[in-house]
Amino acid sequence: MIPEIGHYALVLALSVAALQAAVPMIGARMGADNLMMLAKPLARAQFLLIATSFITLIISFVLTDLTVSYVVANSNSTLPLFYRISAVWGAHEGSLLLWVLILSAWTFALTLFDKPLPLKLNADIIGILGIISFGFLLFTLFTSNPFDRVIPPPQSGRDLNPLLQDFGLIVHPPMLYMGYVGFAVPFAFAVAGLLNNQINSAWAKWVRPWTLIAWAFLGLGIALGSWWAYYELGWGGWWFWDPVENASFMPWLLGTALIHSIVVTQKKAIFKHWTVLLAIVTFGLSLVGTFLVRSGVLTSVHAFATDPARGVFILMFLAIVIGGALLVFTFYKPDAAQEPHGSVLSRESFLLTNSVLLSVATATVLLGTLYPLMIDALGLGKISVGAPYFNTVFIPLMAPLLILIGLGQRAFWTNDSFRRLSDAAKYPLLATMILALGTWGMIDDTSPIMALFGLVLALWVIFSTLAGQIRHYRSSKKLITPYLGQSISHIGFAITVIGITLVSSYGLEKHLRMSEGETTTFGGYKFRFAGASAISGPNYNGTEAIFLVHSENKFEARLAPQKRNYHSGGQTMTEAGISPGLTRDIYIALGEKINDTDWSVRLNIKPFVRLIWLGAILMAFGAITALGFGNATKTSHQSQKSNQTNTTTKISE
C-alpha cells in the first residue's frame, strides 16, 4: 500500500508540473495576473507531492519491503539502518527521485523569496523550472519507476553495492545534486530574462545568491566525492579524472566563471551575453553529466546500470531544454545603450580573462571526457583518455588563473593604471617570494621545481588577497560580506592548490611484502605489522591487519586496514587504514595474502593532503559568506532602494 501512495503522489506531481510549466507562462504572454499568480501554489504543491513520494520510498527501504523491485535490487534486511536509508539514492531510480525532489525544493525556496521579482519574470522562471521538472518526472515514471513491484517477492534482497556502504555515500549525492540541480535556477533566470528582455543589473543581483548557493553545494559535493574515493577505493588517490567526476567538475568550473561574470553584469551592466550564455551552458553541462552517467555511453566506476531507452530520453530532453534555451539566446538583442567598456586595465578586464580561462579549462575537460565517445562514434576505434592528458592541459591553464586572481581582485573597476596596480602588488609579491623560497629550501634541497612553482602561485594569491582585504577594511571601516566572502573563497582555492602541489610532489608510496611481526622503516616512520585476524560484520566477512606506527620518538598511530568480502559477492573491498593529520596522512592498504604469515602491503605518506578538502570547504564557506546574511542592515536598505528606483524607471519606460 505504502509504495502505491508514493507512486500516486508522483503521478499527481507530474500533472502539477505540467500545469506549472504551462499556466504561469501562458499567463505571462496574455498578461493575465491571476494565471501568473498560480506559479507559487503550483510549485509548492509539487514540492509536497514529490516529498511525499520520496518519504514513502524511504519507508519501503526501512521496512525492507521485498515486493518493491528497487528495494530488492539495492537493499537487504541485514543492511544497517543508515545504509538502508542511503540505499534509496544508491542506484538509478531512487537517485533520480532525489534529483526531482531537490529540483522541487529549489523551486519551493524560490517561491519564498520572490518578493522583489517582477510578476512576469517570476512566472516565466517558475514555468521553466516546471518544464524541467515535468521532463524528469516523465522520465522517472516511464523508464525508471522506483515503485515497481515484484510478485512473488524473493526471499531476500540483493544488497547495496559494498562500495556505497559508507558515510560518504550518505551525504555525497544529496550535496552534489543540490549543486547540479541548483544551477537550474540561474538557467531559468537566464531564459526568463531573455524572454522578457530583462537582463540587467537588477537581474544579476537577483540571480547571484542562487548561483552562489548552488556553486557552494556543488563544490562541497565534489570534495566529499574526492574524500570518499580517497579512503574507500583504497588506491590512495583523491582525483581520477573519471568521466563521472568530470561530469560534476565541469559545471563547477563553468559555474565559477558564471559567478564572476554575474558580478560584472551587476556592477557595470555589461557582459550580458556572456553571463546569460554561461548560465545556460552551466546547467547544460549538469544535464550532459546526467546523460553521461545514466545512459551508459561512457564506462566509469560510478556509472549506473543502463538501459538504452533511458539514454534516448535524456538526450531528447537535453536537446529540447538546452537547444531551446540556446535558440532563445540566438535571437536575443540586448538594449542598444550599453555602458562603454572601461580601459584595458580594469577589474572587468581581469574578470573577463578569468571567465575565458575557466571556460577554456572546462572545454578541455569536456573534450577529454567526450573524446573516447567521439572516436567510437566516428568508427575510429576504442580509446580511453586518462590523467596524463588532463594534467598536461589543465595545470597550465590554472597557473595564469592564479596569477590573475592575485592581480584582478586588487584592480579598480573601469579604469586602473599599471603603476598603481604594481604598487598594490609589490608587498604581497615580496612576501610570497621570501616565504616560498624559505619553505622550499627547508623541505629538501632536491625539491622538484614544480613544487616551488605551485607554492609561489598559491602564496601569491593568499598574500594578495590578505593585502586587498586589509586595505578594503581600512577604507570602509567594516567587513563587507561580499568582499569578505570573495577573500575567503580565493584563499580556499589557494589552500587547495597548496595541498595538491605538496601531495603530488612529496607524497611517498611503497609496495612491499611483510610478515607478521616484521618492522619496516619508511618515510621517517617505523611500521610494525602486528598481525592479521578474521573479522565479520553485519553483511560481510574479512580480514583485519594491525599496524603500529612510530615516529622517531613517539607512538603515532594504530592502523587497521581491512579486506572485506560482502555476502552479496562481487569484488573484495579494501578499507584503508588511515591516520589523518593536517600535515600528513599515513595510509596503509592491505593487498593480497601471500601465505599464512605474509601479506602484500602498500604504505603511503601523504603530506598535507587534507588541505585539498579544507580549501574546498573554505571556497564553499566563502560563497555562503558572500550572500551577506546578517550584513549591516543599512547597506541592504540602500540597495533595495536603488533596486526600487531601477524597477520604477523600467516601468515608466
Next chain:
Amino acid sequence: MRQLIPFSIFIILIIFFAIGLTKDPRLIPSPLVGEPLPVRQLDELRTAETTLLTSNLIGSSFILNVWASWCAACLEEHHLLMELATQDAIPIVGLNYKDTRQDALKWLYKNGDPYLQTWFDPTGEFGMELGVYGVPETFFVDRTGTIRHKHIGPLDRINIAKAIDILNAEQNSSL
C-alpha cells in the same frame, strides 16, 4: 550571427551523443575473449558424486551462465534462459557461483532448471579465473572451447541474439 555559434556547437554535440548511444562501451574485449575456457574439474551441482571437466563440451558451442541463488538480477534473466532451453537452440551450462548446494537446488526447483550441466563453484575459484566481476555474467563459448563473447549483467533478447550471431559468425569463418 555570432550568437548562433553556441547553438551550432550544441547540435554537433547532440549528434555525437546520439551516435554514442548506439554503441556499447561495455563491449570492451575482455582479456579472456578469444582465449580458451580454462580447463578445471568441478562438481556437478545436482548430483554430488559427479565431477566434470570444463572441457567436456568441446565439439559443440554453448552458453556459460554464471548465477547464484542470492542474486536478484539472475531471476530477471531466468525466464529467457528457460525459453532458450525449450528451443534447444544451444546448450546452456550454469556456473553456480559462491552459493550453497541446498539454496541453489531449492532455487532451481522453484524457478525451473534450464541447464544441461550445472558446475558447482562454492568458493568462487573458477569464477575468479574467468574474471567474473558481478553476477549474472554470461560467456559464449564456441565448439573449440574458446570464449567468443562475454556479457556482464542480466541478458535480454537483443544481446542473446547478438552473441549467438557472434558465435555463428566465428564458426562459419573457421570452417
